[in-house]
Amino acid sequence: xxxxxxxxxxxxxxxxxxxxxxxxxxxxxxxxxxxxxxxxxxxxxxxxxxxxxxxxxxxxxxxxxxxxxxxxxxxxxxxxxxxxxxxxxxxxxxxxxxxxxxxxxxxxxxxxxxxxxxxxxxxxxxxxxxxxxxxxxxxxxxxxxxxxxxxxxxxxxxxxxxxxxxxxxxxxxxxxxxxxxxxxxxxxxxxxxxxxxxxxxxxxxxxxxxxxxxxxxxxxxxxxxxxxxxxxxxxxxxxxxxxxxxxxxxxxxxxxxxxxxxxxxxxxxxxxxxxxxxxxxxxxxxxxxxxxxxxxxxxxxxxxxxxxxxxxxxxxxxxxxxxxxxxxxxxxxxxxxxxxxxxxxxxxxxx
Amino acid sequence: xxxxxxxxxxxxxxxxxxxxxxxxxxxxxxxxxxxxxxxxxxxxxxxxxxxxxxxxxxxxxxxxxxxxxxxxxxxxxxxxxxxxxxxxxxxxxxxxxxxxxxxxxxxxxxxxxxxxxxxxxxxxxxxxxxxxxxxxxxxxxxxxxxxxxxxxxxxxxxxxxxxxxxxxxxxxxxxxxxxxxxxxxxxxxxxxxxxxxxxxxxxxxxxxxxxxxxxxxxxxxxxxxxxxxxxxxxxxxxxxxxxxxxxxxxxxxxxxxxxxxxxxxxxxxxxxxxxxxxxxxxxxxxxxxxxxxxxxxxxxxxxxxxxxxxxxxxxxxxxxxxxxxxxxxxxxxxxxxxxxxxxxxxxxxxx
Numbered sequence: 001x002x003x004x005x006x007x008x009x010x011x012x013x014x015x016x017x018x019x020x021x022x023x024x025x026x027x028x029x030x031x032x033x034x035x036x037x038x039x040x041x042x043x044x045x046x047x048x049x050x051x052x053x054x055x056x057x058x059x060x061x062x063x064x065x066x067x068x069x070x071x072x073x074x075x076x077x078x079x080x081x082x083x084x085x086x087x088x089x090x091x092x093x094x095x096x097x098x099x100x101x102x103x104x105x106x107x108x109x110x111x112x113x114x115x116x117x118x119x120x121x122x123x124x125x126x127x128x129x130x131x132x133x134x135x136x137x138x139x140x141x142x143x144x145x146x147x148x149x150x151x152x153x154x155x156x157x158x159x160x161x162x163x164x165x166x167x168x169x170x171x172x173x174x175x176x177x178x179x180x181x182x183x184x185x186x187x188x189x190x191x192x193x194x195x196x197x198x199x200x201x202x203x204x205x206x207x208x209x210x211x212x213x214x215x216x217x218x219x220x221x222x223x224x225x226x227x228x229x230x231x232x233x234x235x236x237x238x239x240x241x242x243x244x245x246x247x248x249x250x251x252x253x254x255x256x257x258x259x260x261x262x263x264x265x266x267x268x269x270x271x272x273x274x275x276x277x278x279x280x281x282x283x284x285x286x287x288x289x290x291x292x293x294x295x296x297x298x299x300x301x302x303x304x305x306x307x308x309x310x311x312x313x314x315x316x317x318x319x320x321x322x323x324x325x326x327x328x329x330x331x332x333x334x335x336x337x338x339x340x341x342x343x344x345x346x347x348x349x350x351x
Numbered sequence: 352x353x354x355x356x357x358x359x360x361x362x363x364x365x366x367x368x369x370x371x372x373x374x375x376x377x378x379x380x381x382x383x384x385x386x387x388x389x390x391x392x393x394x395x396x397x398x399x400x401x402x403x404x405x406x407x408x409x410x411x412x413x414x415x416x417x418x419x420x421x422x423x424x425x426x427x428x429x430x431x432x433x434x435x436x437x438x439x440x441x442x443x444x445x446x447x448x449x450x451x452x453x454x455x456x457x458x459x460x461x462x463x464x465x466x467x468x469x470x471x472x473x474x475x476x477x478x479x480x481x482x483x484x485x486x487x488x489x490x491x492x493x494x495x496x497x498x499x500x501x502x503x504x505x506x507x508x509x510x511x512x513x514x515x516x517x518x519x520x521x522x523x524x525x526x527x528x529x530x531x532x533x534x535x536x537x538x539x540x541x542x543x544x545x546x547x548x549x550x551x552x553x554x555x556x557x558x559x560x561x562x563x564x565x566x567x568x569x570x571x572x573x574x575x576x577x578x579x580x581x582x583x584x585x586x587x588x589x590x591x592x593x594x595x596x597x598x599x600x601x602x603x604x605x606x607x608x609x610x611x612x613x614x615x616x617x618x619x620x621x622x623x624x625x626x627x628x629x630x631x632x633x634x635x636x637x638x639x640x641x642x643x644x645x646x647x648x649x650x651x652x653x654x655x656x657x658x659x660x661x662x663x664x665x666x667x668x669x670x671x672x673x674x675x676x677x678x679x680x681x682x683x684x685x686x687x688x689x690x691x692x693x694x695x696x697x698x699x700x701x702x
Contacts, residue, residue, distance in 0.1 A: 001402070016364070051352070
């Protein structure tokens with residue numbers, strides 16, 4: 001099992017909850033509440049072992065602290081996982097019991113959607129707990145955050161293009177999108193409008209078929225050819241850690257800008273490897289913050305989509321600045337992003 | 352790290368708290384709250400690793416569930432550890448911050464004293480949290496529970512003597528007491544009044560000197576000779592797991608009855624080994640329940656020492672009955688004790 005207390009960037013609170021009545025196993029991670037209550041989505045996943053689930057909670061909740069700090073939000077970082085196969089065990093009763101678990105933290109942790117938890121599931125959880133955000137529009141919430149997450153990613157990509165090519169337009173750029181779930185699909189639309197040339201890959205043939213039907217302009221690349229494919233921009237929009245020792249040497253792109261969380265398998269090592277290869281990396285914690293920016297407007301609402309969108313639009317400038325600082329100071333951009341987040345946390349902390 | 356979710360007897364809630372301001376690391380285990388809030392002491396210990404601390408929390412909080420169930424109390428089982436060297440880091444600030452941590456559980460866990468946490472420390476914690484019990488008498492609490500823990504242990508020992516020798520008197524019995532902390536010392540007085548022949552051992556030479564001065568009737572045995580020493584009754588009153596594969600074959604006693612928690616290193620294996628060797632084992636979770644019975648009277652007070660003592664006196668009859676059932680059904684007594692506790696939990700659970 002990964003260590004919880006060791007290291008320099010520990011969590012304030014990690015709880016293993018087990019609702020024995022319905023055999024519901026949940027881990028909640030609260031990394032840091034310096035800036036506000038810990039907010040982050042709930043992921044429903046059939047982990048092979050609780051250690052793997054814990055590992056996910058640890059790194060994802062930590063990521064949320066820096067993401068919200070960098071986004072200028074008054075939120076701490078948290079994340080939860082429900083352990084199990086969502087297709088088999090997710091139902092109303094389970095979601096209600098999950099709400100009761102959330103209540104045990106009395107608002108120190110606030111949840112939203114994540115992998116295998118939809119905004120309708122969040123609405124179900126909200127029957128039992130008020131410590132949720134990201135409800136459907138019809139229920140007075142901020143709705144599906146995917147479009148704004150995609151929009152922020154797209155703006156980050158454009159900022160990186162401006163840095164690398166001197167112009168933010170993505171027209172004619174060859175862009176490979178890995179993972180075409182909801183966020184990836186929205187991204188395709190935005191890229192298509194800009195007249196980019198888009199390739200995709202995905203582990204799910206169902207999703208690929210859906211995309212080919214609805215987005216006939218994209219070209220599907222087999223997964224095994226994807227990383228070596230000739231492209232200008234690589235957009236990781238699937239699960240994390242796709243930037244690793246195996247993939248980085250294969251990449252032909254000049255820019256990486258995607259919506260996935262924790263894209264760098266090892267932050268220090270792989271962030272440096274990309275930098276050494278002159279590949280410009282738009283930090284994930286910055287450019288995929290559209291979703292949390294969106295629910296933030298709901299949390300301290302009433303929700304206003306224009307306000308949320310305006311907030312997301314700050315990503316372009318922030319990303320461009322970070323990449324400029326990166327090239328001026330010869331420092332990988334993810335390090336600059338992290339420093340900016342830490343700076344904000346540090347200033348908020350009473351001495 | 353030990354598994355938290357695996358196995359048949361999981362915990363409802365395990366939390367790793369880290370108060371970063373003062374680097375306070377705490378693990379709280381709530382095993383079961385079927386019968387009431389989870390109550391159990393806080394242990395302050397310099398664990399070599401957080402896994403060892405977690406292991407302690409898991410087994411001690413589980414033990415508290417069965418102890419309170421068997422004692423007939425409306426309490427669940429919990430336990431907490433503060434990780435660190437109490438001699439070096441325990442102070443008022445730390446105890447106050449610990450109180451703030453307790454508040455995060457809103458009474459699902461209630462603490463009392465344990466190793467390296469005194470009733471005065473509990474009074475200090477109570478400055479910040481009401482989720483404590485076992486305050487000093489001068490502060491309206493139930494005071495040091497050690498004398499009643501010793502009294503219950505003594506009664507359990509007498510019940511075992513009645514079962515084995517047909518008479519509950521301990522006069523002339525050779526009794527070895529391992530560990531002469533507060534509970535062990537009280538036990539010595541009770542045994543001396545009965546005219547027993549008492550041997551002791553302890554890892555602390557300071558404690559041994561103190562005992563030799565105040566209890567001149569006891570004989571000190573070197574630790575290496577203790578388990579092979581000729582005695583009728585062995586009373587484990589130190590840390591747990593002294594009944595193990597190494598010690599059991601050495602024992603010459605007919606009865607084991609002591610105050611330590613988790614005396615059987617491996618419950619199933621070593622409980623059976625004792626049974627096969629015809630050594631009568633008075634289950635620890637039954638006979639060391641005097642302490643929790645005492646704080647229970649405070650929790651649902653006003654505290655009345657006579658009532659607490661009357662409750663402790665039920666241990667004699669319960670222990671005698673369990674040992675009788677054990678010999679009638681050829682079942683190790685710890686299994687019968689556990690079954691009785693489970694039966695109570697089962698009956699309390701709504702179907």
